[in-house]
Amino acid sequence: MIYLDYQATTPLAPEARDAMLPWLDKFGNPHSPHRLGREAAAAIEVATAQVAATLGDANGHGRLIFTSGATEAANWALQGAIARTPRRKIVTIATEHACVLDTAEWLAQRGIELVVLPVLANGLVDLDVAAAAIDGQTALVAAMLVNNEIGVIQPINALARLAHDAGALFFCDAVQGFGRVDLPLDVCDLAAISAHKLHGPKGIGALWLRNGLDWPPLIHGGGQQQGLRSGTLSPMLCAGFGAAARLAEQRRDRDRQHIRELSDISDRLFEDWTINGDRFSRYVGNLNLRRAGVDANRLISDVREVAFSAGSACASGSGRPSHVLRAVGLSEVEARSSIRLGFGRYTTQEEIEQAASLINQAAARQLEWA
Structure with a gap:
């Protein structure tokens, strides 16, 4: 099967697998x-540094x-931001x-003021x-670096500056951009990342907190991880995360060039489709396309040789059109005519x-029999 769903998860890097295997024993x-x-602990320290x-x-x-x-990191960031300050927005x-x-909606149900900013037709926020x-x-401003459905890159520097000028914290969901797109970490107070979106194992991610932040613990117990998240860490998962991150850093330029080449080819092969989201401020390994008259779910069912999606894996099966596509102004029909192709290092x-030929x-x- 041809795998084109890199935004949902990525293939485990052989180097990450090799780093994990010894920790089974x-x-x-x-x-x-x-000593054991x-x-x-030493392996976890190495992984943390990587x-x-x-x-x-x-x-x-x-x-x-x-x-x-x-997901846990983002929940902790939003809930922690409210717990540590009298600000309620x-x-x-x-x-x-x-x-x-x-998480923001859950907090709103408990009295927190929530403002959900709309986006323009290109998927970018109006500053x-x-x-x-x-x-x-405002206690916290939360913004994604790279959108998981349409690949749009938000103006993180500008949003962080607005947050800090108001005395608020800035949290970045950096999951889709981690190791692929430059993150201005110096303007962030918190950032969430995940291993399995970067050729690492599932079941592990991280929350990065700027030094000096007095942060409420997430889990109480044995006081592990500086007293912020108690519980026994898995050396195997940490080692796999570290190896995958180190490999991404080593291959950063090579991977970017490879994905750019695949993107150029895809643009040509899908010329009859319309790109959802901004054409320029976007991560090019994410291609969200629509074609009038096409039923995306039927297309996925018909093209079983290719693994691709109609949007976020988290929302699949809900029966609802993508909230991201609706936010950029697409009708329900247009949203249901959209597919997401994600490719990367091993594509x-x-x-x-071959995938383009099968999908087209x-x-x-479909269009012939419509």
Whole structure:
């Protein structure tokens, strides 16, 4: 099968697998004082440094706390921001991931003022509207670096500046851009990342917190991870995360060039389709397309040789059209005529060409019988 769903998850890098395998047998608790424990703790320290370096914090300007994934990290960022301050307002964007929007809505049901900023037709936030919403009551501004459905890159620097000018914190969901798109970490107070979106294992992510932030613990117990998130860490998952991050840093230029070449080919092969979202301020490994008269779900069912999607994996099966596509102004019909193709390091030119042929043929059959 041709795999073109890199925004949902990525293939595990062989290097990450190799880093993980020894820890199936090395069973020491990394929080124990004996030799087995110290060996496991040392592996976690190495992984922490590798992930931090790829994130852009090789000099230790923040703390990296491992979590079960980016959803947990985002929940912690939003809830923690409210718990630590008397400010009672959160500002975010209509195209954010569900882990941010749903957490923000949960807080709103408990009395927190929530402002969800609309986006323009290209998927970018209107900075004038954002400036009017971010005020002295704002505790946190939350914005994605790269949108998981349409690949649009938000103006993180400008949004962070608005937040800081109002005395608010800025949180960035950096999951889709981590290791692929430059993140201005110096303007962030918090950032969420995930291993499995970067050829690492599922089940582990991290929340990065700028030094100096007094942050409420997420889980109470044994006081692990600087007392912020208690619980025994998995050396295997940490090692896989670290190896995947280190590999992404080593291959950054090579991967970018490869994905750019695949994007150029895709643009030509899907010339009869319309790109959803901005054509320029976007991560080119994410191609969200629509074609009038095409039923995306039927297309996915018809083209079983290719793994692709109609939007976020988190929302699949809900029966509802993508909230991201509706936010950029698409009708329900247009949203249901849209597909998302995600490619990356291990995708070949031949796979892109074959997938495009299969998808275009299936789309043509739909249109012929419409």
